[in-house]
Amino acid sequence: MGEKETVGRIQLSKKLGIGEGAIRTVMRHLTRAGIVQTTKKGCTLTPKGIALHKRLRSRLSKAITIDAGELALDSASSAILVKASARKVRQGIEQRDAAIKAGATGACTLLMRNGSFVMPMGSDEWKLDHHDPLVGELNNMFHANDNDVIIIASARERNLADYGAIAAGLTLIE
Numbered sequence: 001m002g003e004k005e006t007v008g009r010i011q012l013s014k015k016l017g018i019g020e021g022a023i024r025t026v027m028r029h030l031t032r033a034g035i036v037q038t039t040k041k042g043c044t045l046t047p048k049g050i051a052l053h054k055r056l057r058s059r060l061s062k063a064i065t066i067d068a069g070e071l072a073l074d075s076a077s078s079a080i081l082v083k084a085s086a087r088k089v090r091q092g093i094e095q096r097d098a099a100i101k102a103g104a105t106g107a108c109t110l111l112m113r114n115g116s117f118v119m120p121m122g123s124d125e126w127k128l129d130h131h132d133p134l135v136g137e138l139n140n141m142f143h144a145n146d147n148d149v150i151i152i153a154s155a156r157e158r159n160l161a162d163y164g165a166i167a168a169g170l171t172l173i174e
Contacts, residue, residue: 001036001053002049005044007043008041011042033048059085059173060081060083060169060170064141065077065158066079066134066137066138069134071108073105073154076155076160079150079165080151081169082149084145091121096168098168098170099164102163102168106154107165107168109149110150112149112150115146116128138150149169
C-alpha cells in the first residue's frame with residue numbers, strides 16, 4: 001500500500017494471495033489502529049501509516065527472490081536486508097521461528113561482519129566463502145554494510161518465502 005495512493009481489497013487479495021475476507025479483517029484492524037483509511041475508491045495509508053511505512057522501508061529492503069544454493073531449504077527462496085541490526089541477532093533461531101510461523105519451511109540469518117557474511121552459531125560463527133555464487137548475488141542485490149543482516153527464507157512457494165523473510169526481518173525492528 002505504501003507504493004500506491006489507493007489500493008482496492010481485490011487487488012490486495014490477489015497481490016498477497018489471501019482471501020477477500022481475510023483482507024477485510026486485516027483492513028478493519030489497520031483502520032482501528034489509524035494506519036489505513038478505507039473509502040469506496042479503496043484503501044489508503046493515513047499520515048500515521050505513511051510514517052510507519054517510511055520507518056520500515058528505511059530499515060527493511062523488499063524481499064527479493066534468490067538462488068540460495070546450499071542454504072535453500074525448499075524450492076523457492078527469498079532474501080531481505082535489515083540495516084544495522086546484527087547486534088539484535090542471537091543465534092538466528094528467533095528469525096527462523098518467525099519465518100516458519102509465516103509459512104516458510106525455514107530461514108537462515110547472515111550477518112555482515114568485516115566484509116564477510118557469517119552465520120551466528122552459538123559461540124562460533126560460520127563464514128560464507130567469498131567465491132560462493134550466493135555471496136556475489138547477495139552483494140549485487142543488497143550492498144550490505146557491516147552490522148547489516150540478511151535473512152534467507154525458503155518455502156514451497158515464492159510468496160511464502162517472501163512472507164517468511166519479511167516476518168523474520170520484522171523481529172529485528174524496534
